[in-house]
Amino acid sequence: xxxxxxPTEMTATEGxxxxxxxxxxxSGFNGLFWYQQHAGEAPTFLSYNVLDGLEEKGRFSxxxxxxxxxxxxxxxxxxxxxxxxxxxxxxxxNYQLIxxxxxxxxxxx
Amino acid sequence: xxxxxxxxxxxxxxxxxxxxxxCEQHLGHNAMYWYKQSAKKPLELMFVYSLEERVENNxxxxxxxxxxxxxxxxxxxLHTLQPEDSALYLCASSQLSSGSSNTGELFFxxxxxxTVL
Numbered sequence: 001x002x003x004x005x006x007p008t009e010m011t012a013t014e015g016x017x018x019x020x021x022x023x024x025x026x027s028g029f030n031g032l033f034w035y036q037q038h039a040g041e042a043p044t045f046l047s048y049n050v051l052d053g054l055e056e057k058g059r060f061s062x063x064x065x066x067x068x069x070x071x072x073x074x075x076x077x078x079x080x081x082x083x084x085x086x087x088x089x090x091x092x093x094n095y096q097l098i099x100x101x102x103x104x105x106x107x108x109x
Numbered sequence: 110x111x112x113x114x115x116x117x118x119x120x121x122x123x124x125x126x127x128x129x130x131x132c133e134q135h136l137g138h139n140a141m142y143w144y145k146q147s148a149k150k151p152l153e154l155m156f157v158y159s160l161e162e163r164v165e166n167n168x169x170x171x172x173x174x175x176x177x178x179x180x181x182x183x184x185x186x187l188h189t190l191q192p193e194d195s196a197l198y199l200c201a202s203s204q205l206s207s208g209s210s211n212t213g214e215l216f217f218x219x220x221x222x223x224t225v226l
Contacts, residue, residue: 008149033214042217095213099151
């Protein structure tokens, strides 16, 4: 079967760094997405990785290792507005997205 | 401002009611989706319309009926729902192409929060 695993909840301090991990087992691979979803709002696109390595975009970076079936989202200089759920999703061989259950990130002052 | 709008944002209905959820995308995309989001569960893909043709999803109960009259509009008709159908229903769109550069990025609406009594 196809499976995406990510932690259910994480807590971090304002100004700090947090890494949210995602491991996957899918039939085929056509890229990995990270989305951010604030409570009561639409998920919004953060990043897309299809090749191994690190993609940096401002305070957010996303890493992929295809051989290990592993990705992480790194958030630096955390702000209170970063409190949200972070969804990991993998595009399989049919370009269908397989979703993780999301990681709820709580930022404390 | 989202390019995908959903109405209503909140809906409460009894098990014998018939209601519809509406989605409209203003992005010129050629694919539209209905997802179900329940607490602490992965997003569940319900239906996909690609170039206005429906991709069947046999795991969705027949009490959910989609309709896609054109590439910009998508409906989800609801009939004799069960309390366990209470969830956030998200509509999304994307631009699909045959090229390898297609990332399949989804653009979501803010969802319709459905409560079935």
